[in-house]
Amino acid sequence: EMFGQLTSGLETAWNKLKGEEVLSKENIVEPMRDIRRALLEADVSLPVVRRFVQSVSDQAVGVGVIRGVRPDQQLVKIVHEELVQLMGGEVSELVFAKSGPTVILLAGLQGVGKTTVCAKLANYLKKQGKSCMLVAGDVYRPAAIDQLAILGKQVDVPVYTAGTDVKPSEIAKQGLEEAKKKKIDVVIVDTAGRLQIDKTMMDELKEVKKALNPTEVLLVVDAMTGQEAAALVTTFNLEIGITGAILTKLDGDSRGGAALSVKEVSGKPIKLVGRGERMEDLEPFYPDRMAGRILGMGDVLSFVEKAQQVMRQEDAEELQKKIMSAKFDFNDFLKQTRTVAKMGSVSRVIGMIPGMGKVTPAQIRDAEKNLLNMEAMIEAMTPGLFFLLINDVTSVE
Numbered sequence: 001e002m003f004g005q006l007t008s009g010l011e012t013a014w015n016k017l018k019g020e021e022v023l024s025k026e027n028i029v030e031p032m033r034d035i036r037r038a039l040l041e042a043d044v045s046l047p048v049v050r051r052f053v054q055s056v057s058d059q060a061v062g063v064g065v066i067r068g069v070r071p072d073q074q075l076v077k078i079v080h081e082e083l084v085q086l087m088g089g090e091v092s093e094l095v096f097a098k099s100g101p102t103v104i105l106l107a108g109l110q111g112v113g114k115t116t117v118c119a120k121l122a123n124y125l126k127k128q129g130k131s132c133m134l135v136a137g138d139v140y141r142p143a144a145i146d147q148l149a150i151l152g153k154q155v156d157v158p159v160y161t162a163g164t165d166v167k168p169s170e171i172a173k174q175g176l177e178e179a180k181k182k183k184i185d186v187v188i189v190d191t192a193g194r195l196q197i198d199k200t201m202m203d204e205l206k207e208v209k210k211a212l213n214p215t216e217v218l219l220v221v222d223a224m225t226g227q228e229a230a231a232l233v234t235t236f237n238l239e240i241g242i243t244g245a246i247l248t249k250l251d252g253d254s255r256g257g258a259a260l261s262v263k264e265v266s267g268k269p270i271k272l273v274g275r276g277e278r279m280e281d282l283e284p285f286y287p288d289r290m291a292g293r294i295l296g297m298g299d300v301l302s303f304v305e306k307a308q309q310v311m312r313q314e315d316a317e318e319l320q321k322k323i324m325s326a327k328f329d330f331n332d333f334l335k336q337t338r339t340v341a342k343m344g345s346v347s348r349v350i351g352m353i354p355g356m357g358k359v360t361p362a363q364i365r366d367a368e369k370n371l372l373n374m375e376a377m378i379e380a381m382t383p384g385l386f387f388l389l390i391n392d393v394t395s396v397e
């Protein structure tokens with residue numbers, strides 16, 4: 001399952017905060033250690049993990065209390081925001097040429113899914129109303145040319161081939177000319193992959209790039225290779241200059257190290273992700289959705305966001321002081337209950353909490369009734385009665 005291992009690794013961190021009232025320098029030590037371990041096990045590169053953990057710790061200690069939100073939920077929110085930033089923040093869109101065909105050059109090692117990506121990308125762009133053409137530039141493997149032709153037919157996109165005797169940069173130029181004649185919007189050029197980086201491959205790529213002056217140069221990397229994928233993006237960028245990466249086989253990646261490391265390590269964004277073998281399985285890389293998926297937190301994030309909006313900062317500071325000095329009383333409890341009420345009915349709030357799907361409507365109605373009763377009771381109480389209640393005077397000898 002996608003990111004499954006990372007998700008459960010992080011869960012241990014939230015669980016350590018159950019029962020706490022605020023995030024403090026002391027009580028985040030253990031959870032931060034869990035987060036660090038989870039990220040390292042996910043194969044995120046060490047410097048990235050260090051920066052991440054430091055930044056989350058700093059924010060966690062400084063964060064105020066949000067009424068109705070537990071500290072573990074607050075930490076989830078901070079980690080989420082930091083994950084989004086780590087993956088580049090915004091979605092990084094493909095760039096298109098202002099005039100003439102847009103040329104997308106694809107590079108990548110053998111077996112990463114580059115040929116598949118060519119056809120998937122054409123299929124994806126076609127759905128946006130763009131006409132596409134594939135160019136078979138992998139002259140070393142006749143099978144690769146055949147495979148591209150078959151996939152092109154499958155997605156109904158023309159494939160330009162010139163056999164194996166022509167130089168890749170020459171094939172690329174010819175293909176581009178053909179596309180111009182046919183007024184094609186996007187030309188996607190496949191290039192030869194190798195099992196490992198070698199000079200011949202790099203030189204050839206440089207030559208093809210020079211011949212085409214492409215709008216996008218995208219490196220296709222395999223998510224299963226973890227932080228190695230990020231290192232490859234860095235190397236290719238330094239060698240030939242790329243505009244971004246396409247991360248394939250995300251459907252089989254339970255760890256997430258590549259998705260989390262590429263941008264931070266290489267400075268280049270992941271633009272698209274492959275999530276299966278079908279032609280439809282290619283989509284933009286949305287950092288916020290990825291982060292949400294990693295946390296596996298349903299709508300806890302929107303719950304915390306809403307609570308943040310509802311809460312007034314001065315109230316929060318007052319509340320925090322009270323909790324710290326153990327002067328949290330029933331009136332504060334009442335205020336907090338009402339803050340939750342402002343967020344919608346109990347059933348809506350419960351619906352936002354993962355794992356609460358099994359609560360029956362009858363139970364929710366009971367909870368709502370109980371809240372109302374409790375409000376009425378507290379409002380009817382005098383301070384004296386309060387004192388008796390909270391000090392449990394019946395047990396005093």
Ligand code: GDP
Nearest residue numbers: 110111112113114115116248249274275276277
């Ligand atoms: P190339 O050598 O880089 O051109 O790799 P191919 O395009 O031939 O793909 C290698 C294998 O990976 C094929 O069996 C593909 O079906 C498979 N593959 C490619 N992309 C994905 C993906 O996103 N998810 C999964 N599960 N398999 C993929």
